Amino acid sequence: MNTQVIEKLCQLFGERVRLEHSIRQQFCQAPPGVQLSPPDAVVTVRNEQEIVEVVSLCHEYGVAVIAAGARSSLEGQINAPQGGVCIDCSEMNAIVGINTTDMTATVQPGVTREQLNSHLRETGLFFSVDPGANASMGGMAATRASGTNSVRYGTMAANVKAARWVMADGTVAQIGSRAPKSAMGLDLLAIAVGSEGTLGLFSELDVRLHPVPEAIVAGVCSFASVDDAVQTVASALGQGLSVARIELLDVTAVRACNAYSPSLNLPENPHLFLEFHGDTSTVASSVEGFIDCAHEFGGQLKISHRLEERTALWKARHDAWWAFHAYYKGRKGLATDVCVPLSSLSACISATVADIAASGLDAPLIGHVGDGNFHLLIMLQEGEDESVSIQAFLSRLSSRALSFGGTVSGEHGVGEGKVKWMSAQHGAALDCMRAIKAALDPANILNPGKMYHPRTVDAQ
Amino acid sequence: MNTQVIEKLCQLFGERVRLEHSIRQQFCQAPPGVQLSPPDAVVTVRNEQEIVEVVSLCHEYGVAVIAAGARSSLEGQINAPQGGVCIDCSEMNAIVGINTTDMTATVQPGVTREQLNSHLRETGLFFSVDPGANASMGGMAATRASGTNSVRYGTMAANVKAARWVMADGTVAQIGSRAPKSAMGLDLLAIAVGSEGTLGLFSELDVRLHPVPEAIVAGVCSFASVDDAVQTVASALGQGLSVARIELLDVTAVRACNAYSPSLNLPENPHLFLEFHGDTSTVASSVEGFIDCAHEFGGQLKISHRLEERTALWKARHDAWWAFHAYYKGRKGLATDVCVPLSSLSACISATVADIAASGLDAPLIGHVGDGNFHLLIMLQEGEDESVSIQAFLSRLSSRALSFGGTVSGEHGVGEGKVKWMSAQHGAALDCMRAIKAALDPANILNPGKMYHPRTVDAQ
Known part of the structure; x- marks a missing residue:
């Protein structure tokens, strides 16, 4: 990377610029089959203006810029195949404000989902998106994250209301609004969410919160086959039952989770782990409705009546990776x-x-x-x-x-x-994405070598 | 407009090309203060290939293209300030298929919302978006329409799953998918919806359907002031009550509706018209919850117990314009x-x-x-x-x-x-929208003179 960029970064950020290999290695990640590529420098930023300074500098010199949050992405989103500067947003972790009427939280990008939910504990509201890791809000927005609750509360696409967004030349745009809807122009927020840092960097987010439901009931349901479980799911959703989580574990997964979680002793069958949210009567009728659906496909629902049981159940589910x-x-x-x-x-x-x-x-x-x-x-x-x-x-x-x-x-x-699958999945629409990328980041400095890269399955 | 384009259109479409002033006048619309501008020609298309033919021809000659459906837009979306060809999609009104498991309908763009809901009557599913007019699916997607149900079921942004989309050069892209979510690339569908025909034309849509709720209860609630009504709304939504419609009418609106609808005899106060959806117990508890919220702000809920009363209530609401x-x-x-x-x-x-x-x-x-x-x-x-x-x-x-x-x-x-308000609302984000427009429609043939036009409030 251009040494002038390094020098200028050091002038601006002093010890917050890290060049050591051991540090840079922590700011790259790649799935098996993809080469690990650390950035040339890591800069820890503390506010939007500092993001703007780094991006503007990189724009001037044509240097790659990659944003990092909790670094829990799984497909190499923060890998740096063209080197460049990794902007570490993890210290931008202030919860700027909560609006209980609009049911929104204004957060910096480094706030993690667990941090936000701890903060919300007394408000009667919660943030619903729960990918496996304790990911950051900026990272979750960038990858359009979801999790176990999305069947009821939606993915990040439905849970980011507005953002401040630093674009390739350092311009900051305000996208979206706290108004519940808008018909004024292109929904830029919707292409920012899921663009994996290739079009801009989030410097602030307004995310949706949801009322903590009056009643929460969890349970497990055992089936003779995965097919029976899946058919039950379709039937339950088709009836509009108030399901907030509906997770499948196949036999192998059940065996491993049984072995790992002392409190779990499930029959070695495919299972659904379920949670129902709503007011007391809604949950009761949804549970009854689900029992009927499951019965049709030979499934037996076992309710976790106590809070500790429910907590143990979801801990077992979230611990699956370790199990x-x-x-x-x-x-x-x-x-x-x-x-x-x-x-x-x-x-x-x-x-x-x-x-x-x-x-x-x-x-x-x-x-x-x-x-x-x-x-x-x-x-x-x-x-x-x-x-x-x-x-x-x-x-x-x-x-x-x-x-x-x-x-x-x-x-x-x-x-x-x-x-390499983008072309097979999107066809002509990928050209359209590439045109947007070229329009918004003509020098291709934002997370280059990713989403629009000309690799294909054949050329692999 | 270029006479060669007219000639070629006539060769391709024969009598389906209309050039008479009286017809062209029906294919433009503008709000007060904006000049009515008819297109130079109207072409009625019957399938996607015909849309592609018209767009490709216009692309070749640099002629403006505007799509029309039910022609019920209100801000001049189908006006033709630069003339050109209006593509009338109203005869592309086939319901291609219904998938009851995925809860989606595949429709041509000219299908109207009432037509779709009639078709769905026996399925236990319904299409939720209900702008005032009996609008077309293509038009509703293009303007990101909403309506009375959006508080529960979302706007068109949440109810279009996938589309076939004819872009400025005639290329057809498949955008979105029937999978419930995706993290593979830019959400093009989300910028297509709401782009008002400036980036592409919908030739087919997969829209979301919802299960018809087991119970529906409607009612009216009278308040001493608009402020009391609005505070009740915020309180009810904050508790997650199962409200599907919550419509405010101020005193003037109530007077006019009383005069127009023989069955309506409301006290001359601000009112909320409400509808609750869910299973029987959910609706019952939501109604109770709402009564408590309203009581706090001096509101009295009056339930419409009979179907005819409910129908009359929403007819009165939908007839407000006429009233x-x-x-x-x-x-x-x-x-x-x-x-x-x-x-x-x-x-x-x-x-x-x-x-x-x-x-x-x-x-x-x-x-x-x-x-x-x-x-x-x-x-x-x-x-x-x-x-x-x-x-x-x-x-x-x-x-x-x-x-x-x-x-x-x-x-x-x-x-x-x-x-003229785009710049004041969006600031730097409008430049970003303009860059996307220029990238996807470099010759500016798709609905020109609209969304990205350099008019501002000051320059008005």
């Missing part, structure tokens, strides 16, 4: 996700499970099935990181999701890991 | 809307009502207040169309909405009527 690593000792998990229309979910999962077996893989399956979204954690053997057969399996998984009218990622995003 | 015209005989209504955060709604309405009185206007106020959105129908005297004082009033209304952190339109959109 799988404990179950498959010495192996390394490769997390991936796809998402398909609900009507294709059962067929897509069946074909995938058959493929896992035929490929001789260990890959427990868990899913936000109310969203048609499922995850695999492929437990890699030593040295399988670059394995051709693993990559071939991932290719079949992605192709399969597309053939069912779905998307190659429901929540992990594009990064470097899935960029 | 106002009947009440103010010989006057012409100018409809406008703004939208602000819920926390500012009461203050914004109060200031507006005071301004109406000070300006000596007759302008009943109705609003989708759960969305922070309210409408005025300014009843113009003869010759007031070009009135400086009316325009000054509209300017103050728009400025006021912005000063409260809101938007100059919640649902009517930009068209030609509100384009």
Whole structure:
């Protein structure tokens, strides 16, 4: 990288510019099969003006800029294949304000979801988006994150109301508003959310909050087959039951979670983990409605009556990653996700499970099935990181999701890991995305080598 | 317009090309203060390929292209200030398919909302977006329409899942998907929806459907003041009550509706018209919850127990436009809307009502207040169309909405009527929208002279 840029950064930010290899290594991440590429420098910023200064400098010198928050992305979103400057936003973690009438929180991008929810504890409101990690608001907005609650409360696309957004030349735009809706022009916020730092950097966000429901009831439901579980989900959603979480675990996942969580002792069958939100009567009738749906497909719902049981249940679900690593000792998990229309979910999962077996893989399956979204954690053997057969399996998984009218990622995003699928998924629409990228970042300094890169599945 | 374009259109479409002034006059619309500008030709298309043919031809010759559906837009969206070709999509009105599991309908752009809901009658599903007019799906998507149900079911932004989209050079892109969510790239669908035909034309849409709720209860609630009504709304929404419609009518609106609807005999006070959706117990508890909220602000809820009463109530609400015209005989209504955060709604309405009185206007106020959105129908005297004082009033209304952190339109959109406010509302973000427009339609053939036009409030 241009030494003048380094010098100027050091003048501006002093010790907050880090050039050591050991630090830079912490600010890159890549999925197996993608080379780890650290940035040339990491700069810790403390306010919007400092983001503007770094971006403006990089714009002047044509240097790559990548924003980092909690660094929990999974597809190489913060990898730096062209080097450049990583802007560490983790210290921009102030909760600027809460508006209880508008049910919004104004936050800096480094605020984490757990931090925000702790802060909200006395307000009767909560922030709903819950990806596995304790991710940052800026990062979650950038990757259009979701999680277990999205079936009821939506993804980040539905939960970011407005933002301040630093564009490629350092201009700051105010996008969106706290008004509940608008018909005045292009919804820039909607392309900013999910653009993975390739069009601009969030310097402040207004996010939606939701009233804490009067009643919350959780439970588990055992099925003879994944298909029975998925059909139950479709039936329950078709009736508009007040389901807030509906998570599938296949047999392998259940076994691993049983082994890891002392309080869990589930029959070794596919399960749904469920949570119902609403007022007391709504929840009661939704639970009854669900019991009827499940009964039709041979499922038995077991309610967790006590708060501790419910907490233990979701802890077990959130600990799945660790459970799988404990179950498959010495192996390394490769997390991936796809998402398909609900009507294709059962067929897509069946074909995938058959493929896992035929490929001789260990890959427990868990899913936000109310969203048609499922995850695999492929437990890699030593040295399988670059394995051709693993990559071939991932290719079949992605192709399969597309053939069912779905998307190659429901929540992990594009990064470097899935960029080669952009053309197959989007066709002419990718040219349209590229035109937008070229218009808003003509020098291609914002997170280059990602979303619009000309790699394809064939050219892999 | 280039005579070669006319000739080629006639070769391709024969009698479906209309050049008569009387026909062309029906394919333009403008709010008071904006000149009516008919297109040079109207072409009725029957399928996507025909849209592609017209757009490609216009692209070749640099001729303007405007899409029309039900022609019910209010801000001059289908006006043709630069002439050109109007593509009449009203005959592309096939319902291509319904997927009850995914709860989606695939429709051509000319399908109207009432047509779709009639078609859905036996399915247990419905389409929720209900602007005043029986608008077309393509037009509603283009203007990001909403209506009375949006407080619960969202605007078109939340109810279009996927689309086929004809871009400026005639390329057709598939945008979005029927998968419930995606994290693969820019959300092009979200900028297509609300772009008012300036970036592309919808040739097919997948829209979301919702389960018809088990129980629907409607009612009216009378208040001593608008402020009491609005505070009740905020309180009810803050508790997560299952409100599907929550409409404000000020005293003037109530008087006019009473006079027009034989079944309506409301006390001459501000009112909320309400509807609750859910299962029987949810609705019952939400109604109870609402009664408590209203009581705190002196409101009395009166439930419409019978279906006929409920139907009459919403008919009265939907007939408001006609009621106002009947009440103010010989006057012409100018409809406008703004939208602000819920926390500012009461203050914004109060200031507006005071301004109406000070300006000596007759302008009943109705609003989708759960969305922070309210409408005025300014009843113009003869010759007031070009009135400086009316325009000054509209300017103050728009400025006021912005000063409260809101938007100059919640649902009517930009068209030609509100384009002069784009800069004041969006600042640097408007440059960003212009860059996207220039990237996707470099020759500026798609609905030119609208959204990105350099008019400003000062230059008016």
